Amino acid sequence: MGKVYAIGYRPTWxxxxxxxxxxxxxxxxxxxxxxxxxxxxxxxxxYGHGLIPVSRKLASCGVDYLGVxxxxxxxxxxxxxxKTPVLVMGVALKKDTAPLIRYRLTATVCDEALARALNERxxxxxxxxxxxxxxxxxxxxxxxxxxxxxxxxxxIRRLKNLRIxxxxxxxxxxxxxxxxxxxxxxxFCRLLDDLKKxxxxxxxxxxxxxxxxxxxxxxxxxxxxxxxxxxxxxPKAGLKIKLKxxxxxxxRVIFKKRLPPxxxxxxGRTYITKRKxxxxxxxxxxxxxxxxxxxxRAPVLIGGKRFKVCGRICMDQMMVDxxxxxxxxxxxxxxxxxxxxxxxxxxxxxxLSETISYEIVCGLGSRIxxxxxx
Numbered sequence: 001m002g003k004v005y006a007i008g009y010r011p012t013w014x015x016x017x018x019x020x021x022x023x024x025x026x027x028x029x030x031x032x033x034x035x036x037x038x039x040x041x042x043x044x045x046x047y048g049h050g051l052i053p054v055s056r057k058l059a060s061c062g063v064d065y066l067g068v069x070x071x072x073x074x075x076x077x078x079x080x081x082x083k084t085p086v087l088v089m090g091v092a093l094k095k096d097t098a099p100l101i102r103y104r105l106t107a108t109v110c111d112e113a114l115a116r117a118l119n120e121r122x123x124x125x126x127x128x129x130x131x132x133x134x135x136x137x138x139x140x141x142x143x144x145x146x147x148x149x150x151x152x153x154x155x156i157r158r159l160k161n162l163r164i165x166x167x168x169x170x171x172x173x174x175x176x177x178x179x180x181x182x183x184x185x186x187x188f189c190r191l192l193d194d195l196k197k198x199x200x201x202x203x204x205x206x207x208x209x210x211x212x213x214x215x216x217x218x219x220x221x222x223x224x225x226x227x228x229x230x231x232x233x234x235p236k237a238g239l240k241i242k243l244k245x246x247x248x249x250x251x252r253v254i255f256k257k258r259l260p261p262x263x264x265x266x267x268g269r270t271y272i273t274k275r276k277x278x279x280x281x282x283x284x285x286x287x288x289x290x291x292x293x294x295x296x297r298a299p300v301l302i303g304g305k306r307f308k309v310c311g312r313i314c315m316d317q318m319m320v321d322x323x324x325x326x327x328x329x330x331x332x333x334x335x336x337x338x339x340x341x342x343x344x345x346x347x348x349x350x351x352l353s354e355t356i357s358y359e360i361v362c363g364l365g366s367r368i369x370x371x372x373x374x
Contacts, residue, residue, distance in 0.1 A: 007369045011252035012284045014364060015337075016049050017373040018057045020244035024230050025061050027241055031213055036220050039065035039087065039206060041227035043073060048289075048361040049231055049246055050370045052080045057374075058230075059084045067225055071096060074105040087132055087166070091142060097121045106130045106165065110144050115156045122161035131156070132166035132204070135191060137184040139172045146187045150194050157200070166204035166223070167192075174211035175236045181212075185219050192221075210235045233346055233357045245345065247361055248337030249368070253302070253329050255281040256322075265319050266311030271296055278322050279310065282333055287315040289363035290335070293353040302333050304340025336360075 007013040028038065040063050041047075046054035055066055055077055065085045068074050074086045087106045094117040100107045101122055109115045109131045122129040133153060136143030144152050149167075156164055169188045174181045188207055195202060205221040210229040212219045228235050232245035259279055265271040273279070282300070286292040295312040300320055310321040320333075332339075336346055350357040 006371055010283050010367075011254070012282075012288065012367075013250055013369045013371055015248040015250065015371050015373060016053065016246050017244070017248070018053065018246070019373065020232055020246045021054060021057050021230065022061055023244050024232055024246075025058065025063070027243065028213060028224075028226050028229060031241070032220060032224065035222065037064035037204070037223040039063075039067050039223055039225045040230050041067040041089075041225055042077075043067060043069035043089070043227075044362045047227065047231050047233075047358065048364045050372070051076060052082075053370075053372050055082050055084070056080070064223065067227075071099050071105065075099055075103050078103040078105075085130075089134075098125075101125045101127055101129050106132060108132055108134050108142070109156065109162075110134050110136075110142050112152060112155050115152075115159060115162060119159040119161045128161050128163050130163050130165040132168055133164060133202075135167065135169045135188060137169045137187040138180065139170045141170070143169065146191050149191050150198070153195065153200060153202075154198075164202050166206065167195075167202045168204075168206045168225075171207065171209055171212055171216075171219075174209060174216065178215075181216060181219075185216065188219075214239055214241060228358060231361065233361070237347075245337070247346070247364075249335040249364065250337070251282045251284045251333050251335065253280045253327060253331045253333060254283050256327060256329060264311075265321075266295075266314060268312055271311040271319075271321070273321070278324065278327065280320050280322055280327055282318050282320065283316065284335070284368075285314045285316045285318055287365070288367050289365040290318070291349070291353040291355070291360070291363070293355075294349060297352045298335070298349060299344055300333050300335055301337075301339040301342050301344060302327055302331055304342055306342055 040058050042055050045051045067087050067089050069090045071092055074088050089108055091108055097118050134143040135149050204223050206223040206225055208219040208224040210226045213224050213226050232243045259273050261273055261275050263273045284290050292313045298309045299306045307320050307322050309318055311319050346357040346360040350360050
């Protein structure tokens with residue numbers, strides 16, 4: 001009964017192996033010099049793996065910093081008792097600056113207007129605020145342009161209630177264009193040299209994402225920001241690092257029936273049975289974040305064998321043609337992970353649904369309970 005209560009009465013769940021998180025963290029540590037700090041990005045609910053359990057485990061591993069996308073994610077960490085420094089990598093509106101100070105979060109700053117608003121709020125709270133300045137070396141999203149960054153640093157240094165703790169940039173093509181990534185590194189290094197010439201010392205400089213950690217050692221500076229590889233996923237094939245995926249996605253067979261040849265399956269009848277066969281129903285669909293693009297494409301594992309989704313994936317259910325195999329109601333089905341000698345990866349599903357592995361794991365919704373293996 002305990003397992004039923006853990007996942008509810010809809011037998012679909014994800015198992016998150018936190019031992020694998022520790023393994024991956026140690027593998028990353030081996031890629032770095034002893035003095036290089038690690039900020040792990042735990043935004044988007046730790047890429048769908050669970051913000052609080054993942055962050056607590058990382059804190060116990062000695063992670064130096066955690067990176068989130070929003071103030072709300074940072075507040076959730078503080079309310080859960082996580083004391084590790086937290087960088088909010090998105091920018092806040094001026095009216096939303098108070099929680100940054102109240103919850104001791106580190107703010108990202110890209111312009112003088114926000115810096116002044118943060119400075120005034122920090123003055124009212126009588127508490128200095130750490131900030132990291134983001135530089136746009138080619139992403140075209142947040143950040144001050146490299147040619148304008150030095151002037152911005154000078155202005156922010158004059159604000160008495162702000163401390164410039166870090167400066168960082170974001171790679172845009174580290175997994176696909178080495179030349180452009182090297183160009184981004186050069187732009188950032190040039191800025192750091194200019195700061196040094198003026199006698200401006202900023203304690204932390206960071207640029208390296210997962211690919212940066214593995215393929216661009218010159219981008220490590222004194223802190224790195226891995227994300228995907230912490231969760232055991234590969235940003236690119238053929239990387240020389242031994243990772244263990246954290247997430248296994250499972251469900252159970254809830255219905256089966258024998259169908260004659262020529263029978264249509266699901267909306268639009270995109271799948272027609274070619275012979276007498278058994279079709280099973282699984283309680284998971286695009287309403288859970290399982291991509292509809294995987295219709296008639298995705299594999300599943302049952303009894304250590306591969307079968308394929310048949311027909312269009314519905315909001316709450318999907319079907320699988322298992323032929324004449326002896327599949328029973330209640331049998332465990334693996335959608336991501338291993339069963340016997342067979343394995344389905346998030347990377348494989350990403351390729352089949354014409355997206356990236358980030359979207360596969362981040363998209364898994366809250367209707368799917370997470371069970372943590374510690």
